[in-house]
Amino acid sequence: MPAWAQQPAAAAAADQAIATPGGTGFTLPKAWIRAQAGDTVTTVSAPEGDLTIAIVDVGAAADATAAMAAAWKAWRPAEAVRTPKLVSPRAAKDGWDERPVFSYETSPNEKRFIQGAAMRAGQRWTVMIADGSEATFEKRGAAAALVSQSLCPAGYAKESFAGRTARPLDAARIAQLRAFVETSMKELGVPGASFALTDGKRTFYSTGLGVRELGDPTPVDADTQFMIASNTKGMATLLLARLVDERKLGWEQPVTQVYPQFxxxxxxxxSRVLVKHLVCACTGLPRKDFIWLFNTLPTTPASDTFAQLADTQPTSGFxxxxxxxxxxxxxxxxxxxHLVHPQWELGRAFDAAMQEKVFRPLGMTATYFDFDQAMKRNWARPHGxxxxxxxxxxxxxxMLLNRAVFPFRPAxxxxxxxxxxxxxxxxxLNEGKTDDGRQWVSTKNLLQRRIPNVPTGEDEFYGMGLETEKMGGVEVVHHGGSMGGYKSDIMLVPAAGVGAVLLTNADNGRALLRPFARRLMELLYGGRAEAAGDVRASAARYAGEIEAERKRLTIPADPAAVAKLASAxxxxxxGGFTVERGGKxxxxxxxxxLGKVPMASRRNDDGTLSFVTLEPTFLGFPMVVDDKDGKRALVVRDSxxxxxxxxRP
Structure with a gap:
């Protein structure tokens, strides 16, 4: 028996760079447990014990499908292997010549996540399969990403820009970036986008591309309004940084000292929550978005944030x-x-504080929280x-859905x-200085928001409303935003003295954000041309996913199942909803x-029945029929x- 197979399974004390017996390198996350099965299978398991990632040294195989079948047989020889519902390509990169993703069907009641990837380097295949609890995958997603992102063939050295001097974004390179965005929009079906570039002195380029709404030729320009979604967070933490400068609070101060109602x-x-914990994504509190997605109106008071938090417990440690x-x-x-205007209602106080402490000092005259104001004139319509x-x-x-975020607008x-x-x-980029040279926020407290709190992937960390990562060894600070029909990103490359904004008006715009950042780095540092391939692969995957789902749906919905639905x-x-029968x-x-959402029916593999949303903004969301003891019910889940x-009758 080889030495590596004799080692007892133990939780990793820290992230560790290791390799499979076949030489495939990857990072074992802290607290995860490594084990071996024979000479070809390496497994790493989450601390909960109900999520495992298997990495299988398959070797030679006829193709990706054959490699995947061989991997399942090597890992679980006695188990019947499911047929993948979709095999979608990904662009060659990180030393792999091929790396298609295998998606597997699971029924909602299984609460199970299964996905695989077959990767070829030369004539040898390595397969990675993740299988386990949906809840644990949600909780440990960053660690799972660390494993998959770090996976590379034996002897491969990842691309590095370290030590290189950034090239200027001259007219020719800007034209290449613009052409990349235009081509990507066509491939992804994104109707409109806008982007801008800055250095430490000025905005040296901004433009709009495409149209504000399909069927209307009105173009997007650099002043077109988009929802920026979670890109609000970085500016909200900038407010906190200014208040730390003013000694109205401290990052290490218990929240209850500055807001006793928390x-x-x-x-x-x-008692353990400090001010910095509110925006570090490191307190162990999971997403709890369904309550505001389903049961919030624009008139819901801002104080509802604190009512919901009072009923929320962490699912992992600080x-x-x-x-x-x-x-x-x-x-x-x-x-x-509240600290700026303690006598005012929370929403009004926040809106005013952001104007006084952030938007106005930075010269931002077209950033606000008023939906009606934004939608009066030059605004991009959402698409899906x-x-x-x-x-x-x-x-x-x-827009019905997007307005539901208004009571939680700092997020x-x-x-x-x-x-x-x-x-x-x-x-x-200027570390707290306004365009006229004033130090409006101290460099210390501005940069405090970029200090890594928890890892989100390989060389990626979340700070406070901002993410930092090493792209090719060069630090990039960024954050994304996602609401119905709007996807956006901000990024800055401090070493190059360059920052960028990208706004899109389609859900598929999500697949353009990361490649846009990659393309910018390619142009700055002469990196390998990978961004365009990533976009093409995402476009093919999106199309494949929708087609695979469409094949499983019954439209119009099964009449017998519809007849059994309650009226509300x-x-x-x-909260609640009503049921309307008829229509297409x-x-x-x-x-x-969400408004009126047309539904299809879907027979799941375990025999259960789901009603599935057909509204583009919420496409494919299942509600599982759970009629027991004569009581009609529908069950929905996040992870x-x-x-x-x-x-109801």
């Missing part, structure tokens, strides 16, 4: 893992606003993909334009925050929560 699920947990929680970020902004794969405007439903409710948001990026449903946590799909669910809608 509560989490227990007194012990509450500092243990990255778990993104919008309620905590919302609380951070409202605490800051229909079930037939066509991009369509989804204005009515998407993601701002509107801006490329020309205005780039001013904030330039302020970050209600959940204690998520046979049945529509009418939600307060770590389950909610039950009970039928």
């Amino acid at each position: 509560r989490l699920g227990s007194a012990e947990t509450t 500092g243990e893992v990255f778990q993104y929680n919008n309620l905590m970020a919302s609380a951070a902004g409202y605490v800051g606003g 993909d229909a079930i037939d794969g066509r991009p369509v405007a989804s204005v009515a439903n998407a 993601g409710g701002a509107w801006s334009s490329a020309n205005d948001l780039i001013k904030y990026v330039r302020f970050e 449903y209600a959940s204690p946590e998520l 799909t046979g049945v529509t669910f009418d939600f307060p925050t 770590q929560h389950e909610y039950r809608f009970e039928g």
Whole structure:
């Protein structure tokens, strides 16, 4: 027996660079357990014990499908292997000549995640398979990403820009970046986008591309308004940084000292939360978005943030893992606003504090939280993909959903334009100095927001409303934003003295964000041309996913199943909706925050039945029929929560 097979399984004390017996390198995350099965299978398991990633040295194989079949047989020879529902390509990179992804069907009630990737370097295949609890995958997603992102063939050295001098973004390189965005928009079906570039002195380029709405030739320009979603967070933490400078709070101060009403699920947990924990994504609180997605109106008071947090408990330890929680970020902004205007309602106080402490000093005249103001004139309409794969405007439903974020707007409710948001990026680039040279926020407290708190992947960390990572060994600070029909990103490369903003008006715009950053780095540092291939692979994957889902749906919905539905449903946590029979799909669910959503039916592999949303903004979301003891019910889940809608007469 080889030496590596004799080693007892033990949790890793820290992230460790290791290799499989076949020489494939990867990083074993802290607290995960490594084990071996024979000479070809290496497994790493999450601390909970219900999520495992297997890395199999397959060797020679006829193709990716054969390699995947061989890997399953080597890892679990006695188990019947599921047929993948979709095999989608990914661009060659990181030393791999091929690396398609295998997606597997699971029924909602399984609460199980299964996905694989077959990677070829020369004539040899390595297969990675992740299988286990959906909840644990959600909680440990950053660690799983560390494994997959670090995986590389034996002897491969990752690309490095370290030591290189950034090249100027001259007219020719800007033209290449613009052409990349235009081509990517066509491949992804993104109707409109806007981007801007800055150095430490000025905005040296900004533009709009495409149209504000499909079917309307009105073009997007650099002043077109988009929702910037979670890119609001960085500016909200900038408010906190200014207040630290003013000695109105401290990063290490308990939140209850500055806002005594703050509560989490227990007194012990509450007492441990410092101001910096509100926006570090490191407190162990999972996402809890369904309550505001399903059961929030624009008139819901801002104080609801604190009511929901009082009923929320961590699912992991402080500092243990990255778990993104919008309620905590919302609380951070409202605490800051309260300190500026303690006598005002929380929402009004926050809006005014952001104008006084952030937008106005930075010269940002077109960034605000007023939906009606944003939608009066030059604004980009939201888009998503229909079930037939066509991009369509989804204005009515998407804006109903997007308005539901207003009561939690410090986490993601701002509107801006490329020309205005780039001013904030330039302020970050200049480490707290305004365009006229004033040190408005101290460098120390501005940079405090970039200090790594928890890892989000390989060489990637979350700070406070900002992410930092090493792209080719060069530090990049960035953050993304996602609301219905809007995807955006901000980024700055301090070593190059360059910052950028990208705004899009389609859900598929998500697949352009990371490649845009990659293409910018390629142009700055002469990196390998990988960004375009990533976009093409994402476009093919999106199309394949929709087609695979469409094949499983019954449209119009199964009449017998529709007949058994109640006329209305209600959940204690998520509110209610009514059922309308008829129309093209046979049945529509009418939600307060999603509007009228046409539904299909779907027979799951385990024999259960789901009703599935056909609205582009929320496409493919399942609601599982759970009729027991004569009671009609529908169950919905995010990865770590389950909610039950009970039928009403």
